[in-house]
Amino acid sequence: MQSLGSIRRSFAPWTDPQAKPYIVFDNVTKRFGDFTAVDNLSLSIYEREFFALLGASGCGKSTLLRMLAGFEEPTSGRILIDGQDLRGTPPYKRPVNMMFQSYALFPHMTVEKNIAFGLKQEGMPADQIEARVTEMLKLVKLEQFAKRKPHQLSGGQRQRVALARSVAKRPKVLLLDEPLGALDKKLREETQFELMDLQQSLGLTFVVVTHDQEEAMTMADRIAILDKGQVMQVATPAEIYEAPGSRFVANFVGNVNLFEGEVVAREENGARIRGATGAEIRVENAGAAAAGNSVVFAIRPEKIRVSSRRPDESRLNAMEGEVYDIAYLGDMTIYHVKLADGQVVKASALNSSRVTEDPLTWDDRAWISFQPDAGVVLTQ
Amino acid sequence: MNTTWSRFNVTSIALGFAFLYLPIVILVIFSFNESKLVTVWSGFSTKWYGSLLQNQGLLDAAWVTVRVGVIAATFATVLGTMAALALTRYTRFRGRILFSGMVFAPLVMPEVITGLSLLLLFVAVGLDRGFLTVTLAHITFSMCFVAVVVQSRLLTFDRSLEEAAMDLGATPVTTFFHVTLPVILPAIVSGWMLAFTLSLDDLVIASFTSGPGATTLPMKIYSQVRLGVTPEINAACTILIAIVAVGVIAASLVNKRREVQRLRDEQGAQRG
Numbered sequence: 338m339q340s341l342g343s344i345r346r347s348f349a350p351w352t353d354p355q356a357k358p359y360i361v362f363d364n365v366t367k368r369f370g371d372f373t374a375v376d377n378l379s380l381s382i383y384e385r386e387f388f389a390l391l392g393a394s395g396c397g398k399s400t401l402l403r404m405l406a407g408f409e410e411p412t413s414g415r416i417l418i419d420g421q422d423l424r425g426t427p428p429y430k431r432p433v434n435m436m437f438q439s440y441a442l443f444p445h446m447t448v449e450k451n452i453a454f455g456l457k458q459e460g461m462p463a464d465q466i467e468a469r470v471t472e473m474l475k476l477v478k479l480e481q482f483a484k485r486k487p488h489q490l491s492g493g494q495r496q497r498v499a500l501a502r503s504v505a506k507r508p509k510v511l512l513l514d515e516p517l518g519a520l521d522k523k524l525r526e527e528t529q530f531e532l533m534d535l536q537q538s539l540g541l542t543f544v545v546v547t548h549d550q551e552e553a554m555t556m557a558d559r560i561a562i563l564d565k566g567q568v569m570q571v572a573t574p575a576e577i578y579e580a581p582g583s584r585f586v587a588n589f590v591g592n593v594n595l596f597e598g599e600v601v602a603r604e605e606n607g608a609r610i611r612g613a614t615g616a617e618i619r620v621e622n623a624g625a626a627a628a629g630n631s632v633v634f635a636i637r638p639e640k641i642r643v644s645s646r647r648p649d650e651s652r653l654n655a656m657e658g659e660v661y662d663i664a665y666l667g668d669m670t671i672y673h674v675k676l677a678d679g680q681v682v683k684a685s686a687l688n689s690s691r692v693t694e695d696p697l698t699w700d701d702r703a704w705i706s707f708q709p710d711a712g713v714v715l716t717q
Numbered sequence: 718m719n720t721t722w723s724r725f726n727v728t729s730i731a732l733g734f735a736f737l738y739l740p741i742v743i744l745v746i747f748s749f750n751e752s753k754l755v756t757v758w759s760g761f762s763t764k765w766y767g768s769l770l771q772n773q774g775l776l777d778a779a780w781v782t783v784r785v786g787v788i789a790a791t792f793a794t795v796l797g798t799m800a801a802l803a804l805t806r807y808t809r810f811r812g813r814i815l816f817s818g819m820v821f822a823p824l825v826m827p828e829v830i831t832g833l834s835l836l837l838l839f840v841a842v843g844l845d846r847g848f849l850t851v852t853l854a855h856i857t858f859s860m861c862f863v864a865v866v867v868q869s870r871l872l873t874f875d876r877s878l879e880e881a882a883m884d885l886g887a888t889p890v891t892t893f894f895h896v897t898l899p900v901i902l903p904a905i906v907s908g909w910m911l912a913f914t915l916s917l918d919d920l921v922i923a924s925f926t927s928g929p930g931a932t933t934l935p936m937k938i939y940s941q942v943r944l945g946v947t948p949e950i951n952a953a954c955t956i957l958i959a960i961v962a963v964g965v966i967a968a969s970l971v972n973k974r975r976e977v978q979r980l981r982d983e984q985g986a987q988r989g
Contacts, residue, residue: 406880406884407883407884408880427883428880428883428884429883429884429885429886429887429888430886433884434884434885435880435881435884437877437880437881438877439875439877441875441877441878441880441881442881443878443881443882443896443900444878444900445899445900454882454885454887454895455885455886458885458886458887458891459886486982488979488982488983489982489983502881502885503884503885506885506886
């Protein structure tokens with residue numbers, strides 16, 4: 338069976354029509370004065386899902402999270418957790434906990450007291466609190482820092498205290514607002530995997546807000562791409578990347594080349610598209626596009642091959658151009674090839690061997706080629 | 718940076734300090750004067766301190782001042798903190814600008830006017846002038862100073878701390894007493910100390926609003942000086958200066974040590 342990208346695991350309740358969503362945003366709108374932060378948005382999140390809200394700043398993703406936590410009330414629409422309408426429920430009575438972007442650790446309390454704070458509010462007996470705190474400290478590997486105050490910790494340690502504090506109450510849903518935003522790159526990558534393991538072992542539902550697409554791709558089961566308070570697409574990382582639903586999503590996630598053109602003829606499942614200069618490309622996955630429609634063909638740089646000679650007939654789409662720019666990144670090289678019509682196409686090649694037999698350099702004539710199923714046709 | 722001591726620098730520092738401290742130094746020196754004449758030095762003695770302890774009038778006045786100060790500062794701190802919270806938290810209520818202007822107006826209001834208006838009020842409502850009225854007056858004029866101090870701290874307060882507390886299940890009341898209050902406590906303490914100091918040395922408003930049996934120390938000193946300065950007054954003032962100086966130095970030492978400790982902790986955390 339064909340599939341998109343790599344499959345993480347068989348967890349996919351959203352494909353099951355019987356499965357009941359755990360968190361539901363039902364036509365939710367939130368306005369601040371004249372500004373509409375969230376615009377009639379509907380979204381379903383399933384139990385034990387690692388769900389990412391991805392978007393640029395101001396797209397409404399943080400507002401969604403804050404409405405779920407109870408710090409903001411929707412202007413209209415409903416938010417349900419486990420079938421219960423949350424309207425009017427104050428933050429301190431909701432079955433969710435949040436990890437704040439600034440960590441929001443209580444500066445006057447030790448690490449221990451910070452973690453115990455939520456448990457104390459529950460009225461948990463002291464010996465159980467102690468046991469839970471010890472367990473949490475062990476979970477985030479901060480046992481020897483129990484008596485320290487937040488300002489005596491490094492950024493990474495603070496992040497872990499915030500995490501321990503937010504999961505200590507075993508909430509049904511954990512909300513994470515840019516959880517790794519304040520960490521440096523190396524630490525961020527390590528922590529991504531720690532978060533995924535934690536989510537697995539505790540069996541919680543995670544809703545994470547991020548502007549970092551790599552972070553969302555790495556961690557999430559599904560990603561919702563947001564723009565101007567609306568959902569552009571909800572799908573698995575592989576679907577988002579390999580089958581973006583719109584130009585916005587294709588452009589937002591990863592690099593993409595867009596060929597504009599008009600559908601000349603439909604073929605079985607595919608189509609022929611003619612560009613502005615008259616060059617034709619043959620594509621599959623043409624979706625609902627009909628002959629005469631103007632469409633955009635989107636293809637990722639790594640699906641395009643660059644060669645100095647004309648590729649053989651088995652590669653169905655080939656165009657000639659000139660090497661305009663080369664960026665050598667170590668693991669891969671990115672070529673910018675300028676086509677006859679002036680469009681610059683990005684193509685990347687994995688440097689899987691140390692020497693290359695077909696070296697290309699600036700201003701060389703070069704051919705780009707790709708297969709019909711390497712990209713998708715976008716009508717929006 | 719220029720680190721050499723130019724003649725200009727030395728002169729300006731010397732002049733500045735002379736202006737600030739010469740009167741105080743003279744006062745302290747003459748409190749140890751043997752002679753009864755304030756301006757003629759006739760030898761070292763601590764006898765005026767001894768006789769001060771016998772002066773029941775001055776001691777009573779000092780006791781009144783301390784009680785007024787503590788009570789007024791405490792109430793002013795509670796009211797001022799509440800005003801500061803209202804001004805920083807409910808940023809969009811109607812008439813906020815008017816309210817904040819009115820809270821801070823007493824800062825620039827001439828004391829004579831404050832004192833006079835309070836006096837008229839007390840007379841109008843038939844409140845006998847005494848301990849109660851002077852305390853009320855001190856609460857009135859010192860709470861705006863507390864409000865200023867606490868408000869400046871609240872402006873830099875990270876609201877997500879409160880959100881985190883509520884998110885973890887704390888009610889708004891618990892959140893206030895377990896998170897907000899401890900974090901802004903240093904500002905509240907400095908507000909209290911400022912209010913106490915203001916109450917301690919107020920003469921004008923106390924003169925308007927005080928009555929028999931509630932003479933504060935500044936009033937007592939002022940009335941005695943009108944009959945002629947005695948070395949006893951010098952001694953009383955020296956003790957006051959000593960108390961204030963010790964308080965200020967102790968507070969700044971504690972602050973300094975805490976700051977150094979915090980810096981060291983932070984550096985340690987970065988390394989570790």
